[in-house]
Amino acid sequence: MIFDRLADGIQNHAKAIVVVWAIILCFAGYFAIQAGDVMSYDVNDMAPTDSESIIGIQVISEHFPTSTVNETATPIIVVYFENESESAAAIQFLDDLNEAAKDVEGLTGVAHMDPMVSSQGDGIVLGYMMTDYGEDVYVSTKTPELREFIAEVKEATGFTGDTYLTGTPAISYDMEHNALEDVSKIDPFTVLMILLLVGLFFRSFVTSAVPPMTIGVAFVATMAVIFGLGHIMNIFFITNMMILVSMMGAGCDYCIFIIARYREELRSGRDHHDALHEAIVWAGESITISGASVIIGFGALTICKYSMISTMGICLALGILIALIAALTLIPAILQLVGDRIFWPTRMDAYKEGGKATKGWYAWFGRLGDRYFHRSAEFSIKHAKAIAIVAI
Template sequence: MPWAVIAGWVLLLLVAAPFAGDLEGAKRDTAVDYLPAGADSTQVARLQERLPGGDTIDLVLVFHRDGGLTGADRKAAGGRVAEVAARHDLVGGTAPRAVPSKDGTTLMYPMALTGLTDEKERADAVKDVRAGLAPRSGNPEGLTVQVGGPGALSADSQEVFASTDGTLMFATAGVVALLLIITYRSPLLWLVPLGVVGVAAMAAMAIVYGLVQGFDLTVTSMSSSIMTVLVFGAGTDYALLIVSRYREELRRHRAPYDAMREALRGCGPAVLASSGTVAAGLLCLLAADLNSSSGLGPVGAVGVVCALAAMVTLLPAVLVLLGRRVFWPLIPVYGSEPRATRRGFFEAMGDSARRRPVAVLLGGAALLGALALGVLNMPGDLKQADTFTDKPESVAATQTLADAYPDASSQPISVMARTAGADEVLRRARGTEGVVRADTGRSGGGWTEIDVFPRGAPQSAEETAALHALRSGLVRVGGADALVGGPSAQQLDLKDTSARDRTLVIPLVLIAVLLILAALLRSLVAPLVLVVAVVAVWGAAMGLGGLFFDPVFGFAGVDPGLPLLSFVFLVALGVDYGIFLMHRMREESLRGADVPDAAVTALRTTGGVIASAGLVLAATFAVLATLPMVMLVEMGFVVAVGVLLDTFLVRTYLVTSASLLLRRWVWWPGALFRRTPDPAAPATQDGPAAGSRPEPAVRGG
């Protein structure tokens, strides 16, 4: 049987490998792929793609000298812009005119490239423009030349994401390998779960590619990166639990096959429920209107399911074939007892919670509440120019423009209107308060594009006021169906939609998790305890974010999608450890132990493996913090610290203390609540799985 399982996975891997490699080319990182599906700005972006020449690339060529531009600077700038314009198709067909700053330090040339419908072509066009403006011999010394604008910012984002895939994969694998070596203290054992999780990652990428081809699933670089972290983090957690239980059963069973069968019988329901909560939580994201969030749902769920499938089939098969020697040098001997020191630390934690459950519970709750107050120190919304941890050229250009043109925007607001009513829309736009100028752009398919330049820098209060005024005013133009979009409108819609998505998705996640926990634990109280605990962890982790993002990391804002995504990950993943603990506690209760004994025994027997699992999961998400995107750094930080809080505070002390106080009410209204404990059945030291049939092994050998 093990050989058949391995052969099946080998065949699957041979088939999956080519498709997994094709996933890179199937990723989509256009603005539409990250925007709300029903927002005005999304509809504008889609209409722009259908205009003659496709979606435009809005660039701003910036020439700057601190002491003021010279005549030679202006001549060089005009010549260079003409050269660039001659190599590309431009909206309007002619080279752009210079817009000088009032202080005489800067010239900007707004330029819109057209005729580029492919993402790669657009990125290559931006590179070509930059190459054409690169310094040459004979240029005026001290003249700074930069390319900014939404098109340049998008190209820089794609370049950053393209460079992170390999880095993320190798960094995650390296972190997991290191932690497995420390955990297992074996030169061989760590290779098995690491290899299996690599197979799971390959299978996940192939399946996601199939979903892209079959169902036009949107896969962004962000969702692909998070899927990699989920596969390695969740898969390694499941491996740690299974291997720990297998090691335990090898002391009771002579044959590795029998030991693995009992191990899967004992921890299998917990692993299934754990993966079920994560997958269900992620699939709740399908209800989100934000394209990047709704696309992440199925992508992440596929990763978790593949990790589960590999860990409950391929991992056991490999371990059984390798036998006990895979644990060398700490080989579990049949009939032996584990060393007491391996559980002493968590036994001490359980005893301390048992002695003072009320004090421990109230103290822990107060600590989480105090940390949660840090959300009051959260910075504002993240602006487009602040999305990178480093400063690429597009961001530097934005800053130069903001300093040189404080009263005017270098970035147009895009308005789409039916061609029949475009003239009236243009007239209304020019008369809108806060608008500096408005010009008609391309027309096609019954629609006309209008570029509106507001007063104020991009995403400033002045520009936001102009956006609201345009939307409220232009909608009154009969028959024009005017829509207001562009980069700043997109950020505004992202914020509003993220708030709406939270009110819809968060309740769905809580309901899904509660239902799965109730089915596993046969109780309503225990699931409520676990869910309240992880929600408190989420609040504390977000509070820590408020204390670190701006004061320590220097981040100017928080991505609007962070609260929802971090909630889904922390609730779904954080419940995992509660599942492992409560499921073992239920096993002990089924064997006749009362709740206090069952709770302390569950903590003692699962403490080490859950601590290792928490460290692995936190470390894999922390890898995101090494990437050059502020959103991923914030996500990695919040989830990592949340997992650590859940692992070493909430699960260890608070859930255990709550169980000790509730006693048999923790199982209400299930059969265990109505069952009278048998005083003659004390908690066991090793706690075999419920329903297991231990062999008459010799203890202490």
């Protein structure tokens, strides 16, 4: 069997495998850090070029001055007014912005439309900021500077009306900024919950740290590959968040399967070599099929015309593939080198009759789980036809 040969190869070359992954981590780290620089932050790049919305923006761009970087990237200022006198003040403010813009690098002026008035007498005036930042600059990255510039002109002129900087660049910036804020909360929470859950399951904080660290190495390798892919396709910044969460969820699951099977084989009386061999063969086969299914699922997204979804499918499938390879090689190699010390401070003797793992809260939860799954199995077997009918 292929997994028998895989097990033999890993057990015979465990040190070399760990060294290879360490080299990959060091080499990939440099490129992974720069992966964000090649990702797209322009929402216009997400939709197909033949979509009505993109064509509409291109038509608008023919009638209003735009950036030399992207003809669809026009910052828009929305100035709200409540009555006719405020309408005149809003127009004057946009004229003041136009004059002030001439002294700001990258801005060439502000053009505005006639006021749009509602039946209640209030309305808005739209101003279009003409930019010239150069070919290598995304206008969206200048959003904070543009908002600061608008605030300074408001303070200098005494204008007190409500203003909003919007348009494609501002929307892209706000999406990126909010997404990165979410990532800063989601990623630590994900890792913390994995550490807690795995630590409770194995009664070991050492064991709980191994799966996230392994997938962390795989994540760095994935981001390095994405750095290369970013030069030939549009990969959107939100992909970064999706990759880490999906890799942590699926990848840690694969790692836990192997470690748990290794522990069960040790508890059944096998020695270290045979226990690890069986874990690689049987758990390895299961997680490979599971991983292949996930890869196919994400890979199916590549047929979408919506480029954000299609490129995300490629990256997610790639991330799961690398996580699967790490789980199949790095985890067994670590187990080969450290043995049952990976379960420290818990010793395998704790699982024997009368051991610590057979007493107290851990044993109580274990018995609760055994009863639940035992009864679930009996119920499923006894009512198999009824369950199948309900499921259909």
